[in-house]
Amino acid sequence: MIRHLPFILKNSLRNRRRSALTIVSIAASLCLLGLLLAIYHSFYYTEATPDQAHRLITRNRVSLANPLPLSYGAQIRQVPGVEEAMIFQWFGGTYKDARDPANFFGRFAVEPKKFGKVNPDYKLPESEMQAFINERQACIVGSKTASRHNMKLGDRITIDGDIFPVKMELVLRGIYENKIDNETLFFNFEYLNESLGTTQGLRDQVSTFGLRIARPEDANAVSKAVDDMFRNSPAQTKTETEAAFGLSFLAFLGNVKLILLSICSAVTFTILLVTGNTMAMTVRERVREVGVLKTLGFTNGLVVTMLVGEAIVISLIGGGIGLLLASGGCALLRTLPSTFANFSQISLPPPVIGLCLSIAVFIGIVSSLFPAWGASRRSIVDALKYTD
Amino acid sequence: MKIPITYNIRNLIARRTTTLMTALGIALTVAVLLSIFAMVEGLRSSLAATGHPLHILLMRKGATAELNSIATPEHYQIVKAKPGIARMPNGDPMVSLELVTVIIIESPDNPSGINISLRGLTTTGVAMREDVRISQGRMFTPGRREVVVGKGLARRYPKASIGSKLEFGRGEWEVVGIMDGGRSAANSEVFCDLAQLASDQNRETGLSSLLIRATDEVAMNALMNDLKEDRRLNADAVSEKSYYEQQTSSAAPIQFLGVFVAIIMAIGSCFAAMNTMYAAVARRSAEIGTLRVLGFSKLGILTSFFLESLLLSLLGGLLGCLLVLPLNNLTTGIGSFTTFSEFTFEFRITPAIMLGGMAFAAALGAIGGLLPAASAARKEILAALKQN
Numbered sequence: 116m117i118r119h120l121p122f123i124l125k126n127s128l129r130n131r132r133r134s135a136l137t138i139v140s141i142a143a144s145l146c147l148l149g150l151l152l153a154i155y156h157s158f159y160y161t162e163a164t165p166d167q168a169h170r171l172i173t174r175n176r177v178s179l180a181n182p183l184p185l186s187y188g189a190q191i192r193q194v195p196g197v198e199e200a201m202i203f204q205w206f207g208g209t210y211k212d213a214r215d216p217a218n219f220f221g222r223f224a225v226e227p228k229k230f231g232k233v234n235p236d237y238k239l240p241e242s243e244m245q246a247f248i249n250e251r252q253a254c255i256v257g258s259k260t261a262s263r264h265n266m267k268l269g270d271r272i273t274i275d276g277d278i279f280p281v282k283m284e285l286v287l288r289g290i291y292e293n294k295i296d297n298e299t300l301f302f303n304f305e306y307l308n309e310s311l312g313t314t315q316g317l318r319d320q321v322s323t324f325g326l327r328i329a330r331p332e333d334a335n336a337v338s339k340a341v342d343d344m345f346r347n348s349p350a351q352t353k354t355e356t357e358a359a360f361g362l363s364f365l366a367f368l369g370n371v372k373l374i375l376l377s378i379c380s381a382v383t384f385t386i387l388l389v390t391g392n393t394m395a396m397t398v399r400e401r402v403r404e405v406g407v408l409k410t411l412g413f414t415n416g417l418v419v420t421m422l423v424g425e426a427i428v429i430s431l432i433g434g435g436i437g438l439l440l441a442s443g444g445c446a447l448l449r450t451l452p453s454t455f456a457n458f459s460q461i462s463l464p465p466p467v468i469g470l471c472l473s474i475a476v477f478i479g480i481v482s483s484l485f486p487a488w489g490a491s492r493r494s495i496v497d498a499l500k501y502t503d
Numbered sequence: 504m505k506i507p508i509t510y511n512i513r514n515l516i517a518r519r520t521t522t523l524m525t526a527l528g529i530a531l532t533v534a535v536l537l538s539i540f541a542m543v544e545g546l547r548s549s550l551a552a553t554g555h556p557l558h559i560l561l562m563r564k565g566a567t568a569e570l571n572s573i574a575t576p577e578h579y580q581i582v583k584a585k586p587g588i589a590r591m592p593n594g595d596p597m598v599s600l601e602l603v604t605v606i607i608i609e610s611p612d613n614p615s616g617i618n619i620s621l622r623g624l625t626t627t628g629v630a631m632r633e634d635v636r637i638s639q640g641r642m643f644t645p646g647r648r649e650v651v652v653g654k655g656l657a658r659r660y661p662k663a664s665i666g667s668k669l670e671f672g673r674g675e676w677e678v679v680g681i682m683d684g685g686r687s688a689a690n691s692e693v694f695c696d697l698a699q700l701a702s703d704q705n706r707e708t709g710l711s712s713l714l715i716r717a718t719d720e721v722a723m724n725a726l727m728n729d730l731k732e733d734r735r736l737n738a739d740a741v742s743e744k745s746y747y748e749q750q751t752s753s754a755a756p757i758q759f760l761g762v763f764v765a766i767i768m769a770i771g772s773c774f775a776a777m778n779t780m781y782a783a784v785a786r787r788s789a790e791i792g793t794l795r796v797l798g799f800s801k802l803g804i805l806t807s808f809f810l811e812s813l814l815l816s817l818l819g820g821l822l823g824c825l826l827v828l829p830l831n832n833l834t835t836g837i838g839s840f841t842t843f844s845e846f847t848f849e850f851r852i853t854p855a856i857m858l859g860g861m862a863f864a865a866a867l868g869a870i871g872g873l874l875p876a877a878s879a880a881r882k883e884i885l886a887a888l889k890q891n
Contacts, residue, residue: 133778140774147767177671178605178618180570180843280565349673349705366613367838367845368756378535378764385531385768389775392524396782 119417123424130397134429137393141433141478142440144386145471148379149441152467155375157460158365163358164295166236168331172203172360173324173341176351179205182320183350185308190344196328196337201229202304203325206283208274220260221299222274224307225325227253233327236293243268243289251306255289257297259459266290272300279317281310295460326354383474386430391482394426398486405490406498415491422487427479434475438468506794506803511811514783515818522815525779529819529864532768534826537860539761541830541850543754546837549848550751552686554743555631557589557723561713561730561738568841569603569712574738576600581735582713587722591630597716599628602701604711605844606671606693610660617836619656620692620844621671623700623710631716635689640665640680645696648672648703651680655690655847658834669693672703688747691836691847714743753839753846769867772819776871780812784879791879792887805880812872813865820864824857 128134173191175181191200204224211218227248230237239247239255247253256266266272270287285302304321311318328337338354345352355363365371405418413421445461493501515522561582566572579600582588589597602623607616626645629635639657643649652663661667668675676695684690701707715730717723723742730740784791791804799807831852836845 132781136774136778136781140771140778143767143770143774147764147771151764177607178843180605277565277567278571280563363615367618370612370835374757374760378760381531381535382764382768385528385771388524388528388531389771389778392521392528392775393778395520395524396778 119421119424123421123428126421127425127428130400133393133397137390137429138433138436140389141386141430141475142436144382144389145434145437145475146440146444147437148382148386148474149438149463149467149471150444151375151379151382152470153441153445153461153463155372155379156464156467157458158362158371160464160466161358161460163356164236165331166234167295167357168334169327170233170357171326171328171334171338171341171354172357173200173326173352173354174322174360176342176353179322181350182317182322183324183352185319185321187321187345187350187352188324191324191326191341194337194340194344196330196333196340197326198329199229199232199327201226201233201325201327202321203323204304204307205278205322206274206276206302206307207278208276208283210272210274217263220257221296223299223301224304225301226305227301227303230301233325236295237291238293239289239291246288247301247303250286250288251303252284252286253288254285254300254302255291256287256300258290258292259297260300261287261290274300279307279311281307283307283310297459383478386474387478387482390426390430390478393429394422394483395486397425398422398483398490402490402493402498402501405493406495406501409491409495409498418491419484419487422490423480423483426483427476430475430479430482431472434472438463438471441471506799506807508810508814511807511814514787514811515815518783521779521782522818525776526815526819526822528772528775529816529867530822530826532765532772532867533820533823533860533864535768536761536765536863537823537827537852537856538830538850539758539765540856540859541827541852542835542837543751543758543761544853544856545835545848545851546754546846547751548851549686549690549846550688550747551744553684553688553747555633555716556742556744557717557719558631558743559715559717559723559727559730559740560743560746561715561736561740562711564737564739566739568843569601570605570841570843572712574600574710574713575708576710578713578736578738581733582715582730585726585729587717587726587729589716589718591627595627597627597631599624599631599714600697600710601628601712601714602697602704602706602710603842604700604704605842606669608656608660608662608669610662617660618838618844620842621650621700622692622694623697624694625697628697628714629694631714632684632689634687635682635684637680638683640678643679643695646699647696648674648676648699649679650676650693650695651682652678652693653690653847654681654683655834655836655849656693657681659836659847663693672700674703686848688846691845750839750841750846753837753841757837765863769863773867773871776812776816776868777875779815780808780872780875781878783811784808784875787879788882788887791882792884795882795884795887801880805876808876808879809869809872812868812876814868816864816868816871817861819867820861823864824852824860827852827860 175183188200188202191197202225206222206224208222231244247255266287268287272285272287274283308318334356341354342352408418442463445463448458448461562572583596583598591597604621605618606621608619609616638654643651656663663678665678667678682689701710717726727740730736830850833850834847836847839846
């Protein structure tokens, strides 16, 4: 086969227009496949960072909209294996204009004193951290959001509440760096809680607690211990790892897994049809040539190998271009303000690249095997007589 | 003179494998687009069918959903006395104080459970929903731990069938009936007695919202202004219709994904169609020459090949429509971040959607067929006749 490679390459470029059209159509499909698989991978196979593995999230068993009493924090801290438990309250609200998607970044009320302990992966200078701890209206924000909105230390940031009927007048005191989340804004829970006055059902209530645990391998045991503690309370809890918490959001949107996988298979099947069609056309044109080759002493097997090889070359070129496009698409996704933190890190991981290229090879083989087989089996006389 | 269309149809039939493969590629592209559209249309029509045109929903100022709204019995007393409110046959004003919360129901697909909206209402509240009827069993009895579930839920969750028990609040609630709300949101909700639920959840004084029916449209506008301006209420009044309509946005991410995928797949299928048409032109070179000799104009040739491409893609479109037809009326659910619960609805494949799919396919065929048709028309007569 290697010996015949130049011949195969020459053949595959013989009908330039057809090869180009086929390559473009394979490239478009494989680009899509690569992107979807990268998204799938980022949702379901992303390894937790060491700091993420140390974090658990406790929320009301029923839903995020059902709060937990503030007092749970102190109780959770008593559970063996828990190093710290911090209030982690989704605030939501609107920043400037809610219609601009660039203004969608997470806004959480937290306990600044415990922030560094629970979230050591959010890096910011010590002086900024001190300001965050000491000043009631201080807030910190990720560098991505800061640069997107041109925020500087000392800026005033107003967030208008929706769930909470209050307006938070914040002062930017720190800009942090973090690989997995560079967008969220954090401010002091005490400021929020005091602003609420005596609003029924909101004051002294917390939607989630962020826990730092001593050893990641204890995650399940600690989760169970926390949930067991509140088993008979009016507000039962559900504790899970940060990754599982993220996935439960996704599961809530609908059967994302099924939607992604069924689109992927529809795409794969479409490429199969397209390539199969092209290869059938190519082979049909070459039947007479196959007769000539066989006259020259090419065996049936060699003829099949050459035709199949040609299809593989074409689909691999298409696949390569498609993957390049897909990695460009990933780069684009990374810059978007995202609801899912997973997108901030998205790229084409080796397993996805491997899978896409295997699909390309598979498509090359399957699409050409039948026509090639048919052509090679014709007797020389038949093949030479064949008219299209 | 025009080349008869039967010429094209016969050509497509003569090359049936190629025709079918190309058409199937287009069909899959159309099917992906249509299935997403059918989903969005199902959600949209279901939300649009919810709500009485004369109903006003009163929520706390700033609340985005009933779930994070608060209404008290005092609110109820104030509103009851307002002018312009319709009356029940027994003379009571049509004002319903309601409590909306979220419960978890497990299913085989989702062992950790899915959030479902639970609505506590009075007999007035039940009577105001004339479009909801009990299709199986009976309505809940006030003062008892009994619920009725929407038919969409009953279909998807084995735990939501008559006779089974749901566990929430301070005990077990028996499912005593299944309600059919036509296409409305009631299909994805659970109804129970307001007083019982409020006491179970310690929320006798902090309920969710008020539903009010105005006597007529003019009174409705006046009443809405009256409610908004009443300082004692500090509340926002919206029409029930618009409240549900704005929730269509839950489908935005899936709709975006669908359109994005369809466009990229369309590029692939478009090039595939182009390939097929180029092959058809090349193969029929002698035929084209003959047609020209017989006196058919260049434009005639162009139109003929263009129409053939259109026919091919319309066949694909038709196949695509057939592929998605089994989805029609299939029940599915989508999570809404407005209500923090699942909204159940049915896929809806309307004639308009199918027409859209056909138009999309035709556009593919038109783009894919134009260049090959032009190249057919440009052929020199002699060269075409000589070409093999």
